[in-house]
Amino acid sequence: MTDAMIGLVALPLAGALATLLLPRSATAVAIGTGLAITVAAGLLLFGVATQGALHYEIGGWSAGLGIALRADGLSALLLLMTALVMLAASVYASAYFSTVSERARFWPLWLLLWTSLNALLLSGDLFNLYVTLELLGLSAVALASLGGKRAAVAAALRYLLVGLLGSMMFLAGVGLIYAGYGTLDLAQLALAIGAGPVAWTALALMTAGLLLKTALFPLHFWLPPAHASASAPVSAVLSALVVKAAFYLVLRLWLDVFANVVTPAAADLLGVLGAGAVLWGSWRALQAERLKLLAAWSTVAQLGYLFLFFPLLLALPPGPARELAAGGLVMLALTHGFAKASLFLAIGIIQQRCGHDTIRELDGTAQRLPATTFAIALAGVALIGLPPSGAFLGKWQLLAGAVATGQWVWLVVTAIGSLLAAAYIVRVLGHAFGHRPYPNLPVSVAREEWPALLLAAMAALVLGLAGAPVWGLLEIGT
């Protein structure tokens, strides 16, 4: 199964080079690579489920000198989600970009982004995490600026600066850790680190950098313009995966590596910021005039929910109740990944067919683009957190944790956020169902509609109805 780990990094990297060298058959190469990566991610998950957490040292160099890859239940799940979302978005992109030159610029960066995502999720030490984070940020910025429009370039530039600032803060924290403990290996650090000024400062620096990258309120200012002006497949992946990679690191640091260092008060702070994100993001999504802005603000809100779990996780005693809550957190993150990707892909279809994405002028979309509207509705079910989506199970655990620990304020925030989410989704659907006769039906492109539909079905049906194994997988730690 270690082959699968190597494959997850090597395949997209090789694919990126191949698409660079063979621009004419880039699409075929990219889709083929994507299929291979997805198989590898599936195998890895199977391996982790059957054999437990996996560890591999490249070239036999042990931690400290060489590069070590590691995978546990959490990273294997996120790797598979990444693979499925990227594959669906790749199929979509093969129809979305019509000219050869567009594709030739798109595919190498796309596969590079995929490489850095996979490498980040497999990294076992802080320095590699820093490198992959930087690589991820750069490839994301490059993809976001591909549209070439003025707004896209301006937003991408801001995205670049924010990303660099975030990475630098992260690197400063890494430096402190190395100076203090002499190792960057996560497993070794988890044993060595104790509460103290060095650990606190390092954690604060790294967390601040990551919060900037994951766009937690009030550091979210860069996200809506960047995500709303990129092309549809890129927006999908930025919102579904890239911000979540930074969130994954926060989760790792807070719950695994720095578990002895974090305090309930610090977790409460994250919870408060998360609550701000939920309320402000949902409110702005409700006010948005364009679909893509709505989706981007919704990402700000949805990331907020994930941070609401931190005060609960720290208040719950280690044991089944805490594992249930942690599973709910991951379930919510996975569902959002699929749902948000689907939403952005569907919006892309509307934008291409109607020439705009102004919500007020969407009347009649349900009649003209039934499959796309259905995808938006399904993704909406998952974003609101209604059954049978995975988000329903996630929010259930969030509410249960809030009740069990007596932290009622998070319950109220979740309830208000969900109702606001319902309001902004219904606003779109209300217009879509509206009446406006159209003489000619537009051509529907299956390669665009199916990825959006399947991703939405993953979020709204599969994860909710068949997601129980997630809790078992998460218990497979490092």
Place this chain on the structure above:
Amino acid sequence: MNWDAWLPVLVVASSLLPGLVIFFLREGSHRLRTALNLAGAILKLLLVGILIWGVFHEHVYESRWTLAPGLDLVLHADTLSVLFVTLSTVLWLVTTIYAIGYLENAPHRSRFFGFFSLCVSATVGLALAGNLFTFVIFFELLTLVTYPLVAHRGTPEAVRGARIYLTYTLGGGMLLLIGTVWLHVLAGPTAFVEGGTLGSLPAEYHPQLKMIFLLLIMGLGVKAALVPLHGWLPHAMVAPAPVSALLHAVAVVKAGAFGIVRVVYDVYGVNFADQLGLLTGLGIAAAVTIVYGSVMALLQDNLKKRLAYSTVSQVSYIALGTAILGPIGTIGGIVHLVHQGIMKITLFFAAGNYAETLGIHKVSEMNGVGRRMPATTLAFSVAALGMIGVPPVAGFVSKWYLGLGALEAGMAAWVMPVLIASSVLNAAYFLPVLYRAWFREPGPAWPAEHIPAARFETSATLLWPPVVTAMLALAAGLFAAAPYSPLEWATLIAHREYGL
């Protein structure tokens, strides 16, 4: 294959799968769509027949699927669920036939019938839910799949009505969800067990249990249209007639009432709920709703709106019966679940017939309509008289048991005046309609005659459903003592609930 575990799943799937297939049919494939719809409805009826027989003989049908650790999706058939499943299945079959006629040549029929089937699947799933968690899932699903049906026409009015509907029901759903989660944290998975399970919890939980009860009933009360949570219902009238019929008789409103019955009897236990002092509050809310709905119905000229407010009033009889301690009151409440459904669906079918055939939407336009459409008007009259409580129509049986139950429970002092006032008001808003329809001279022309009188007064698919349901309403009253009648079944439920 384990038949006992699969039967509840099949009952849900027999409408779910045809519904999903119908989404993908082209608009033109009218026959295939009709065949799928009817095949699903008839298959469901057969399966439900087996279910009734099995449950009567104390056979256990249960399917279980784990969604997350400690959270199981459970479908379980007991006497109460079978009652509701049977009602939904029979009325779905009738409504499907009606809708096929009603929507002839209308646009987006695949979408309509797809969601229509999903709506019934959600209702049946909710009826068969074996624990509160499963109930919440199907309750929310029902909200989702009825939204496109209410918005179906796509007019600004329809979209607005649907938005109001969704605002209310999602808000209610959130309260229900919070209550359910709270209860789950307190007491673990809450399975529906006859007689309730919460009575065994220690006394220090009682204040929390009262709060939870309030949350649950408020959440359910939105769908059940308990005043002041009923505001969505008159707006949802913009839906096509078959949708209104289904919404009022079986699906949405009834789901809320059914949930109240479940929570009181099978979660808290009626004796424990009474011990906590929760039944009085519920009874007062029901009584206020009954009177308020009737008064509002009196003020409406729009026929469908009058019927809508009548629903507000009539559905609360079920909650009232729940609040009356003792088996007789229980029987009255539960049997009204069925009786109100049959009678109300007849009224909505008839109202739809008037609108489709002659363009009549208002009570004031109904002068002499009995001469032009005698069969429809006869069905309407039977159902209206039943609503008032005139024997031998089904509604009389419900009111009789409610009154008797109140006497037995020593609550007659306030239940009786409510019942009498409501019956008087029912008569006040239904009898003038009947008088106009039968005895006034018709005007020179109907508002908009769409379907000319030929062999029947309107097309056959529109005519037979109300006639059949009116006969059912009559039969449920005339043969109330026959085996397997709604009353007998409600008696069986009450016996099992009280452990008699």
